[in-house]
Amino acid sequence: MIFPGGAPPRLEGSFCGKCRKQFVPVRMHCSKCRGRTDLVYLDGCGKLITFTTLYVPPEGFMPPLVMGICEIKGGLRVFGEIHDYRLKDSLEIGEAVFVTEKDGKYFLHLERGAAAQPATS
Amino acid sequence: MTKFGPSDRRLEELMYDAAVSAMTDAGVDDVDGVVVGAMSPESFTGDSNISAFITDYLGLVPKPTLRIETASSTGAAIFDGAFFALASGFFKNILVLAGEKMTTLPTGAATKILSEVLSPQERRQGGTMPALAALVARAYMSAHGCGREALTRVAVKNHANAVKNPYAHFQYAVDAQRVETSKMISDPLRLYDCSPLSDGAAAIVMTTDKMPIRVAGIGHGTDYISLAQRDSLTSFSSTRVATQKAFKMAGIKPSKIDVAEIHDAFTPFEIIGCEDVGFYEPGTAWKHVLDGETEIAGPLPVNPSGGLKARGHPVGASGLAQIIEIVWQLRGNAGARQIDKRLRYGLTQSVGGLGTSNIVTILENVA
Numbered sequence: 001m002i003f004p005g006g007a008p009p010r011l012e013g014s015f016c017g018k019c020r021k022q023f024v025p026v027r028m029h030c031s032k033c034r035g036r037t038d039l040v041y042l043d044g045c046g047k048l049i050t051f052t053t054l055y056v057p058p059e060g061f062m063p064p065l066v067m068g069i070c071e072i073k074g075g076l077r078v079f080g081e082i083h084d085y086r087l088k089d090s091l092e093i094g095e096a097v098f099v100t101e102k103d104g105k106y107f108l109h110l111e112r113g114a115a116a117q118p119a120t121s
Numbered sequence: 122m123t124k125f126g127p128s129d130r131r132l133e134e135l136m137y138d139a140a141v142s143a144m145t146d147a148g149v150d151d152v153d154g155v156v157v158g159a160m161s162p163e164s165f166t167g168d169s170n171i172s173a174f175i176t177d178y179l180g181l182v183p184k185p186t187l188r189i190e191t192a193s194s195t196g197a198a199i200f201d202g203a204f205f206a207l208a209s210g211f212f213k214n215i216l217v218l219a220g221e222k223m224t225t226l227p228t229g230a231a232t233k234i235l236s237e238v239l240s241p242q243e244r245r246q247g248g249t250m251p252a253l254a255a256l257v258a259r260a261y262m263s264a265h266g267c268g269r270e271a272l273t274r275v276a277v278k279n280h281a282n283a284v285k286n287p288y289a290h291f292q293y294a295v296d297a298q299r300v301e302t303s304k305m306i307s308d309p310l311r312l313y314d315c316s317p318l319s320d321g322a323a324a325i326v327m328t329t330d331k332m333p334i335r336v337a338g339i340g341h342g343t344d345y346i347s348l349a350q351r352d353s354l355t356s357f358s359s360t361r362v363a364t365q366k367a368f369k370m371a372g373i374k375p376s377k378i379d380v381a382e383i384h385d386a387f388t389p390f391e392i393i394g395c396e397d398v399g400f401y402e403p404g405t406a407w408k409h410v411l412d413g414e415t416e417i418a419g420p421l422p423v424n425p426s427g428g429l430k431a432r433g434h435p436v437g438a439s440g441l442a443q444i445i446e447i448v449w450q451l452r453g454n455a456g457a458r459q460i461d462k463r464l465r466y467g468l469t470q471s472v473g474g475l476g477t478s479n480i481v482t483i484l485e486n487v488a
């Protein structure tokens with residue numbers, strides 16, 4: 001995998017050492033054992049497992065709003081907005097994506113095409 | 122229960138109407154307590170302290186009352202809660218009463234209120250119930266080779282059933298073309314895949330006395346609030362947990378069920394629900410739907426009332442309306458939509474939120 005922007009995107013998450021469970025977004029306590037989690041940086045590369053284009057968004061959002069869920073390395077799934085709505089009609093389950101986060105929102109970027117420019121933080 | 126659909130009646134008036142019809146049906150003038158269900162009266166109509174307000178409005182002060190809320194399974198949750206209260210032996214009869222008044226607000230505002238049941242991150246990014254249901258629908262359809270025609274068949278069937286239900290929001294039939302050319306809401310879900318915003322109320326009097334219809338089993342399960350963090354996107358674990366508990370309590374197998382009301386807030390949820398309650402193997406229910414098995418004349422009628430899709434979905438009341446339909450079907454007084462055979466067991470499955478608090482109830486005809 002080649003990242004024109006440099007190293008793979010790192011995603012801030014939580015990890016429970018006891019359950020070996022990862023979380024994005026960050027959470028203080030594990031959803032399985034209630035134990036305290038540690039802050040970790042995850043590799044945000046993965047594949048798209050489902051997606052939709054919402055034409056009737058809630059107040060404060062503009063249609064079309066394209067969203068999906070991707071599965072990153074280790075099996076963790078992240079819900080996010082597809083970064084470029086113009087790709088809505090060509091998305092495919094299983095295609096390579098990477099996740100970035102900005103202000104508590106998650107964006108799924110498609111690997112294909114020149115637009116694949118991950119934000120590095 | 123009241124007719125579902127847009128109404129001029131206020132929430133308390135709808136709930137009054139439902140309560141009076143239930144108490145009349147039960148032949149009781151008084152009850153030991155009132156369990157009230159409503160999902161978001163605070164947001165929809167600005168009413169809080171709703172259980173005391175309704176108990177006063179019904180002329181039942183100083184009876185104890187409480188409110189239970191589990192998002193869109195609220196109507197089933199109050200039945201669940203009242204059942205265990207009665208089982209404690211401290212009560213003899215309880216009025217369970219649920220209602221929602223949703224059509225006072227514009228659709229965008231109502232959609233936003235409904236999306237507040239989702240995880241904070243998913244809704245912060247514009248996630249709504251239809252959008253997350255669409256993510257589940259696409260995952261299911263892709264994993265199991267289910268095509269558009271199965272979703273269409275659910276909508277066509279449920280509308281056809283609702284034509285014969287005087288309580289239904291939509292008492293008209295739709296054909297496949299109308300469903301498949303309706304407005305795209307969240308791809309692949311179209312307008313006719315989605316239940317409507319409705320007003321309405323439902324009520325039942327539950328008692329410890331021997332009655333012709335008894336509660337055979339109840340189960341309740343939960344799941345993680347974030348859809349992305351579930352173990353499966355093609356099945357609801359909360360329904361599976363609830364199903365296991367309900368059948369264990371009833372001491373029967375899913376094959377004994379004669380009729381079911383399944384939470385079809387979105388057409389694919391009826392298909393997935395039929396698998397989660399054990400009627401069909403995972404990934405196969407859509408084929409049985411296409412074979413007509415779940416129609417009123419089929420071997421396992423599902424949503425003879427028209428379901429949430431066509432009976433309507435006053436969000437806090439639907440779970441109880443499902444139970445009422447099963448009571449009517451088991452008693453044999455479901456009118457023109459009555460299933461024409463002897464019915465012993467009926468099942469309801471109610472989904473709270475996007476599958477976060479799901480309840481399965483099994484009723485038995487012991488007459």
Ligand SMILES: [Zn+2]
Nearest residue numbers: 016019030033
């Ligand atoms: Zn843990």
